Amino acid sequence: MSKLKNTKLFGLFFVLAMALSGCGKPYLSVLRPAGEVAQEQFNLMMLAVYIMIVVIIVVVIIFILAVFKFRRGKVGENFMPKQVSGNHKLEIIWTAFPILLLLILAIPTVTLTFKLADTKAMDKVDEKGKNKEMIVNVTANQYWWEFEYPNQQIVTSQDLVVPTDTKVYFRLHAADVKHSFWIPAVGGKMDTNVDNINKFYLIFDSKKAKDADNVFYGKCAELCGPSHALMDFKVKAMDKADFDTWVKDMQGVKKAVAATSDSAKEGEKVFKQSCIGCHAVTPTGKGAKGPNLTTFGERTRIAGVLEHNEENLKKWIKDPDSIKPGNKMTGQYKVSDSDIDALAAYLMERKVEN
Ligand code: HEC
Ligand SMILES: [Cu+2]
Incomplete structure (x- = not known):
């Protein structure tokens, strides 16, 4: 019996270890943020984690103190603890403290939410009707991705090519059913809907991109059909000069490149x-x-x-x-x-x- 239990326990740890070994990859991990947006989201998450740790520690200490200090064997059969119902001091403490913690969490959360939702720049145009921002229109399809660059007038599929250290604005849309656009290491995720266009921006850090060999992994994060788990894309993050060269190369292809062999x-x-x-x-x-x-x-x-x-x-x-x-x-x-x-x-x- 206990042998079987041990095997089961070992099996569980093995599976967990295998699952965890998938974490921490620089091209895929939320825990290794590779851009400003991902970093800010990560910081927010860590703030929440730290607050939770503080709360857990306080609660556990009080719990352990209570367990040891007020053991029946120690205080006797008929011990009656001090009654605190209606105690103003205590009530103020346990009302004010959680409110304070929630404020510490809420203020940066709301501020960041508004900051990350600011996509006004992508709708601005100059006198010539031109927009200067780096914009990509994403269309999610069962089970592939299309990336259109409206300002450059080019289209790619499956491979999203972006310049590093630049704000890249996204317009997200779905052609068939709801999907969700997610580049774990760089930020997101955001739904791609059929009925409306969602907008946000990401920044791809050049140094972090180097650590990831300039390729990040993207995923669909909304169950969309039998091949949902296979709806992956790649993000090629290159510096501005390389990106411009790539755009020129693409724009140069007016008709299909001739077959040679x-x-x-x-x-x-x-x-x-x-x-x-x-x-x-x-x-x-x-x-x-x-x-x-x-x-x-x-x-x-x-x-x-x-x-x-x-x-x-x-x-x-x-x-x-x-x-x-x-x-x-x-x-x-x-x-x-x-x-x-x-x-x-x-x-x-x-x-x-x-
Ligand atoms: C009815 C439309 C249709 C026709 C006809 C079609 N395809 Fe496709 N093809 C698709 C779709 C949709 C996908 C994306 C599949 C997915 O990833 O879910 C695809 C994907 C592909 C891919 C993978 C693309 C990538 O980005 O990696 C290749 C290669 C391909 N097709 C080649 C062909 C060839 C060769 C033919 C002709 C013999 C062909 N297709 C005919 C619709 C079509
Ligand atoms: Cu999907």
């Missing part, structure tokens, strides 16, 4: 027949039924989850449902195995960075 040329033909209805291969294709594939060859993941290589790509095209159950690409085209080889060659050549 024979296999890729073959793939292009198949792609134009079977895939182009849902997938754009130029960076202006917004609102298509599937992710924009202009930069597909530069991704670190396929469909947000698979490691990025040709073999996995073929697996995805052959049977996407085995990878992301319930996705909206399954069953929408018919291609042979040789078509798939050619398509993979074509898609691996989709790159804009020189």
Whole structure:
């Protein structure tokens, strides 16, 4: 019996340890804030934790004192403690102290809430009707993400590219059902709704980005269907100069980058027949039924989850449902195995960075 209990206990600790080992990664952890917004949210959380610790310590001390001081064996069978009902001093203390603690918590919480909700700058325009802020319009789809840069007039999918040490404003929207946009290390989360647009901003710290190899992980944080847990995206955080170069490269792609190898040329033909209805291969294709594939060859993941290589790509095209159950690409085209080889060659050549 006790052996079984031990095994169970050990098992529980093992599982907890495994779960905890997922924490603390610089590209994913709320506990390692990688920007001003995340840092402020973290500080607020720690303030609440410290207050709770103080309350717990006070309560536990009083409890232990009571247990030891007023043991029946010590004070006798008929001991009657001092009666304090209606004691003004005590009542003032236990009313004022919690109010004080709540104030210490409430003032920074309300202040920060208003500060982080201040997105006025993203709606301001100059005489030419132009906005100077860094803005990204996010559209969440089952089970992929689209990122549109209205001021730069480009679109990406799955990979959010942002400049570091800059306020990046987001307009959040969902195309089908409710999702939630979350970059754990940098801030959020905020719902993406179908009926309205939610706005907020984040700041990506350049030093912290270096610790994370310039790639943060993003997640959907609202249960949205069978593949919800696989609705991941990546955030490439680069310094302002690199970001500007990337934008120029993207804007330079006016028509689909030409296929070079024979296999890729073959793939292009198949792609134009079977895939182009849902997938754009130029960076202006917004609102298509599937992710924009202009930069597909530069991704670190396929469909947000698979490691990025040709073999996995073929697996995805052959049977996407085995990878992301319930996705909206399954069953929408018919291609042979040789078509798939050619398509993979074509898609691996989709790159804009020189
Ligand atoms: C009905 C529209 C539709 C058609 C047709 C379609 N796809 Fe897709 N495709 C999607 C959707 C939706 C996704 C996103 C799936 C997900 O992640 O949930 C997707 C995802 C992908 C991805 C992963 C993209 C990424 O960002 O990592 C690749 C690659 C892809 N499709 C290739 C193809 C190829 C090749 C064809 C043609 C044989 C094709 N698709 C036809 C809708 C379509
Ligand atoms: Cu989702």
